[in-house]
Amino acid sequence: xxxxxxxxxxxxxxxxxxxxxxxxxISLTEAHRFANRPVRVDGTLHWDILALxxxxxxxxxxxxxxxxxxxxxxxxDYGLLDGAGRLIGNPVHYRDGRTxxxxxxxxxxxxxxxxxxxxxLQFLPFNTVYQLLAEPDLDRAETLLMIPDLLxxxxxxxxxxxxxNASTTGLYDVRTGDWARxxxxxxxxxxxxxxxxxxPGAPAGTLLAEVAAETGLPDSIPITxxxxxxxxxxxxxxxxxxxxxxxxxxxxxxxxxxELPGPVLTGESRLANFTNEGGLDGTVRYLRNVMGLWILxxxxxxxxxxxxxxxxxxxxxxxxxxxxxxxxxxxFMPPGDMPARIATYCERTGQRPxxxxxxxxxxxxxxxxxxxxRTLRDxxxxxxxxxxxxxxxxxxxxxxxxxxxxxxxxxxxxxxxPVEAAALGNALVQARAQGxxxxxxxxxxxxxxxxxxxxxxxxxxWARAEARLAGG
Numbered sequence: 069x070x071x072x073x074x075x076x077x078x079x080x081x082x083x084x085x086x087x088x089x090x091x092x093x094i095s096l097t098e099a100h101r102f103a104n105r106p107v108r109v110d111g112t113l114h115w116d117i118l119a120l121x122x123x124x125x126x127x128x129x130x131x132x133x134x135x136x137x138x139x140x141x142x143x144x145d146y147g148l149l150d151g152a153g154r155l156i157g158n159p160v161h162y163r164d165g166r167t168x169x170x171x172x173x174x175x176x177x178x179x180x181x182x183x184x185x186x187x188x189l190q191f192l193p194f195n196t197v198y199q200l201l202a203e204p205d206l207d208r209a210e211t212l213l214m215i216p217d218l219l220x221x222x223x224x225x226x227x228x229x230x231x232x233n234a235s236t237t238g239l240y241d242v243r244t245g246d247w248a249r250x251x252x253x254x255x256x257x258x259x260x261x262x263x264x265x266x267x268p269g270a271p272a273g274t275l276l277a278e279v280a281a282e283t284g285l286p287d288s289i290p291i292t293x294x295x296x297x298x299x300x301x302x303x304x305x306x307x308x309x310x311x312x313x314x315x316x317x318x319x320x321x322x323x324x325x326x327e328l329p330g331p332v333l334t335g336e337s338r339l340a341n342f343t344n345e346g347g348l349d350g351t352v353r354y355l356r357n358v359m360g361l362w363i364l365x366x367x368x369x370x371x372x373x374x375x376x377x378x379x380x381x382x383x384x385x386x387x388x389x390x391x392x393x394x395x396x397x398x399x400f401m402p403p404g405d406m407p408a409r410i411a412t413y414c415e416r417t418g419q420r421p422x423x424x425x426x427x428x429x430x431x432x433x434x435x436x437x438x439x440x441x442r443t444l445r446d447x448x449x450x451x452x453x454x455x456x457x458x459x460x461x462x463x464x465x466x467x468x469x470x471x472x473x474x475x476x477x478x479x480x481x482x483x484x485x486p487v488e489a490a491a492l493g494n495a496l497v498q499a500r501a502q503g504x505x506x507x508x509x510x511x512x513x514x515x516x517x518x519x520x521x522x523x524x525x526x527x528x529x530w531a532r533a534e535a536r537l538a539g540g
Contacts, residue, residue, distance in 0.1 A: 069088055069089065069090040070088070070089045070090075070135050070499060070502070070504045071086060071087070071088050071089075071133070071134045071135055072086070072087045072089075072134055072135060072136050072137070072138065072494075072495040072498045072499060073085070073086060073087075073099070073127075073128060073131045073134040073136070073137045073138070074086075074087055074096075074138055074140070074294075074490075074491040074492075074494035074495040074498075075124055075127065075128075075137065075138065075139040075140070075219070075494075076140055076141075076298065076301075076488075076490050076491045076494060077104065077120060077139070077140070077141035077142065077215065077216075077298070078104065078141075078142065078298065078319070078320070079104065079142050079320050080103075080104055080320065080365075081101060081102065081103055081104050082101070082102050082103075082104050082120055082123050082124070082127075082141075083098055083099075083100060083101040083102070083127065083491075084098075084099045084100045084123075084124065084127025084128060084130065084131050085097065085098055085099065085488065085491040085494075085495070086098075086099045086131045086132075086134070087491070087492070087495030087496075087499075089495075089499055089504055089505065089511075092511070092514055093511070093514055093515040094492065094495065094496065094499075094511055094512070094515045095515065096488050096491055096492065096495070099127050099128075099130040099131040099132075100123065100126050100127035100130040100131070102119075102120075102122075102123030102126065102127070103119075103123075104116075104120060105119070106161045106163075107158070109158075112160060112164055112166065113160065113161040113163060113164040114157075114158040114159065114160055114161060114164075115145065115158060115159045115160070115161055115215075116158065117147065117155070117158055117159050117215075117218070118158075120219075121219060121222060124139075124219060124223075125279070125282050125283055128283040128285060129282075129283045129284055129285075132285075133285065133286075134285075134289060135289075135498075135502065136289065136290050136291070136292045136498040136501070136502065137223070137275075137289060137290070137291050137292070137498075138291070138292050138293070138294035138296075138494045138495065138497065138498045139216040139219050139220060139291070139294065139296060139494075140216055140294055140295065140296045140297065140298045140300075140301045140490055140493075140494050141214075141215040141216050141219075141233075141296065141297075141298055142162075142215070142297075142298060143214070143233055143236035143297045143298075143299070143345075144162050144194055144195055144196045144199070144236050144237070145159050145160070145161065145162050145196075145199075145214070145215055146159060146196060146199070146212055146213060146214050146215065146218070146237075147159045147212075147213050147215070147218040148203070148205060148206070148208075148209035148211070148212060148213075148261075149209065149210060149211040149213065149221075150208055150209065150210060151210045153211075153221075155218070156205045156208055156209055157205060159215065159218075160199065162194035162199070163194070163401070163402065163403070166199070166202040167193045167194055167198045167199055167201075167202050168193065170193070170198045170201050170202055171191060171192075171193045171195070171198045174197070174198065174201065174255070175191070178254065178255075180338060181335065181338065183238070183251075184333060184337075184338040185243075185333055186241050186242070186243075186248045186251050187235075187237075187238045187239070187240060187241070187242060187248065187251075187344075188242040188243075188331045188332075188333050188343065188344030188352075189236070189238050189343045189344070189345070190341050190342060190343035190356060190357060191341060192357065195236070195237065195238045196214075196236065196237035196238055196239065197237060197238030197239050197255065197257075198238070200212075200239075200257055201255065201257070206257075206258075209258075209261060210260065210261070211227060211261060211263060212229075212261040212262060212263070213227070213229070213263065214229065214230070214233040214234065214237075214296070215233075216230060216233060216296035217229055217230060217233070217263070217296070220272050220273070220291055220293075222279075223273075223275060223276065223279050223291055224272060224273030224274060224275060224276060224279075224291050225273065225276050226272050226273035226291075227263050227264075228263050228264050228265070228266040228272060228293070229262065229263045229264065229265050229266065230265075230266050230267075230268070230293050230294075230295075230296040230297075231245070231265050231266065231267055231268075231346045232268065232295045232296060232297040232300035232345065232346040232347060232348075233296045233297045233300075234247070234265060234346070235297075235344075235345045235346035236297060236345055239251065239252050239257070239262065240346070242331045242333075242344045242345075242346070242352065243331065243333070245265075245346075245350070246265065247259070247262045247265070249262070266293045267293065268293055268294050268295045268296075268300075268304075268348055268349075268497050268501075269292065269293065269294075269497055269500060269501040270292075270293040270501075271290055271291075271292060271293070271501075272290075272291040272292065272293045273290070273291055274287060274288055274289060274290050274291070275287045275288075275289050275291070292497070292498040292501050292502075294493070294494045294497040294498060295347065295348050295493060295494070295497060297345065297346075298490040299317045299323045299345075299353065299355075299490075300345070300346065300347050300348060300353065300493070301489070301490040301491075301492075301493030301494045301497070302315075302317045302461050302462055302489035302490040302493055303315055303317065303327060303347055303348070303353055303461075303489075303493070304347070304348040304493035304496065304497060304508055305461065305486060305489040305490070305492040305493035305496060305508065305509070305512050306327075306459045306461055306489065306509065306512075307459065307483070307485070307486070307509055307512040307513040307516060307518060308457070308459060308509055309509075309513065310456055310457065311327075312453065312454050312455055312456040312457075313326075313327075313455065313456065313457050313458070313459055314326055314444050314447065314448075314455045314457070314458045314459070314480075315327070315458070315459045315460075315461065316440055316458060316459070316460045316461070316464070316474070317461055317462050317489070318360065318361065318460050318461070318462045318463065318464025318465065318467075318470070319360060319361060319462045319463045319464060320360055320361060320362045320365065321357055321358070321359065321360040321362065322357075322358040322359070322360035322361070322436065322439070322440065322464065323353075323355050323356075323357055323358075324355055324356055324358055324439075324440050324443040324444060324447070325342070325353055325354050325355025325356060325443070325444075325447050326353075326354050326355070326447050326448075326451055326453055326455070327347060327351050327352070327353060327354075328351065328352045328353075328354045328451055328453065329350075329351065329352070330352055331344035331352050331354070332344060332352075332354055332450055332451050334450070336450060337450050340356075340446050340450060341356060342354060342355065342356050342446070342447065342450060343355055343356065343357070348493075348497065354447060354450075354451055355443075355447070356443045356446070356447070357396075358395055358396060358436065358439045358440065358443060359395035359396055359400055359401070359439075360395070360436070360464075361436075361463070361464055361467075362400075363395055363400050363406055363410075363432050363436075364429065364432050364433070366403060366404070366406035367406045367407050367410075367425075367428060367429070367432065369406075370404075370405050370406055370407055370408075371407070371425060373425065379425060379426070379429050380429065380467065380468075380469050382425065382426035382429070383426050383427075383429035383430040383433060383469060384430075384469050385426065386426040386427050386429075386430040387427070387430075388430070388434065388529065389434060389529060389532070389533045389536075390420065390422055390423075390427050390430065390431060391410075391414045391419045391420060391421060391422050391427075391431045392419070392431065392434060392435045392438060392533050392536060392537045393410055393413050393414065393431060393432070393435045393537075394413075394435070394439070394537060395432075395435055395436055395439050396439065397413065399412075399413060400413075407422075407428055410422065410428060410431065410432070414431075417539075419536075433467075433469055433470045433473055434473060434533065435537075436470060436473075436474075437470065437473035437474045437476070437477040437478075437530075438477055438530065438533060438534055438537060440458075440474050440477060440478060441474075441477040441478050441530060441534065442534070444458065444478055444480075455480065456480070456481075457480060457481050457482075457483060458474065458475070458478055458480050458481070458482045458483070459482075459483050460474065460482055460483070460484045460485075461485065461486060461487075461489035462487065462489055462490070463487060465484040465485045465486070465487050465489075465519075466484075466487055468484075468519075468521075471484045471519070471521050472521050472524075474521070475521040475522060475523045475524070476523050476524055476525050476530065477530045478523070479523045479527055480523065481520055481521065481522055481523070482520070482521040483518050483519070483520050483521075484518065484519045484520075484521065485516050485517065485518040485519060486512060486516040486518075492512060492516075493508070496508040496511065496512070
């Protein structure tokens with residue numbers, strides 16, 4: 069039996085999962101879960117990175133002896149190290165407002181096409197490049213490390229930049245697979261900040277003696293570089309049996325797209341705001357970020373409601389298409405009273421706001437399914453790659469109502485699962501690097517119970533709702 073520790077950090081919680089591979093199957097158990105609570109200090113929203121590191125150490129202690137450790141997390145955020153290798157302040161949260169207006173200034177100075185031809189990224193105000201231009205401590209920094217790379221540095225003393233996370237920075241050239249140093253220089257950013265790139269499966273060192281003493285693990289245990297952007301790990305674990313698949317990595321964000329052999333950098337792709345991010349084995353995750361279940365999560369927080377199953381049951385019984393919203397409208401980005409924002413949006417767009425929690429939940433889920441429909445149709449049109457099936461992975465795979473709506477909206481079969489796709493992809497890249505696994509997706513299919521939803525009810529209701537949302 070082979071055993072791996074998958075450190076999987078999400079925007080609201082982190083966990084260390086223990087993955088065991090035996091008899092041609094992989095199984096996951098949760099060794100330790102810990103909160104990820106941002107902290108606002110002097111008006112700036114920070115990640116509490118030291119608390120996250122403590123959670124990782126506690127989790128590795130609970131995981132016990134393993135053959136390897138891998139780390140994945142959300143993208144775009146980073147830590148800066150000084151010349152002595154010390155962290156300069158807590159990393160800033162991507163939802164902080166410090167980048168307001170910066171993306172627009174950069175686009176005006178360099179041109180949207182120039183930026184897109186290099187990074188191929190969706191234009192989002194929190195992309196790393198815009199955060200760095202808002203960084204007050206840049207003159208003190210010598211090294212930029214994305215969150216998984218920073219934790220790897222603390223565990224091993226080794227410095228490097230994993231490519232799938234680097235590809236979300238806006239300073240990575242998606243065509244060459246290297247840092248876009250020329251672009252960094254044009255922006256006045258020091259290229260010395262950018263460490264050597266690492267690819268999934270590469271060794272990233274072994275545990276420092278002090279870490280081994282803290283966790284009770286041997287200092288010979290290796291850290292294996294995985295697809296450290298959690299979406300890249302999740303897509304690696306999509307249980308597809310055909311190349312003509314689409315994926316929705318569904319959680320706080322919904323990342324909706326295709327796996328391609330190379331980037332799509334056309335002007336039409338840029339105008340459609342698609343992103344080209346690095347995937348496993350040199351693939352490109354051609355996708356668009358959709359706001360995702362964040363909207364529902366904030367509704368529940370506002371209501372003080374924790375009965376997810378009850379809300380979904382009530383939403384299933386509510387009347388369809390009472391109101392629809394664009395989940396990507398900037399009004400839904402910050403934390404706050406989401407039901408009030410939904411009501412205001414509906415009034416602004418000439419719709420009757422949802423009445424009560426059930427209608428609000430139904431509005432959110434139908435609107436997400438419509439966004440998935442639009443995004444997938446755009447992805448197929450822009451890439452030229454046909455799609456036969458949609459795979460929903462991540463926490464949203466548990467949401468049967470949303471999966472059923474997605475099948476109906478797209479007119480395609482939806483296969484839901486695995487829920488723990490990021491942790492599975494993380495562990496399986498480690499296992500492949502050690503020669504234990506050859507076909508990651510086949511092993512996931514053999515190990516996971518998947519649920520298939522077939523489209524029902526025809527396209528007309530969704531087409532009408534889409535036209536209403538477009539103002540038609």
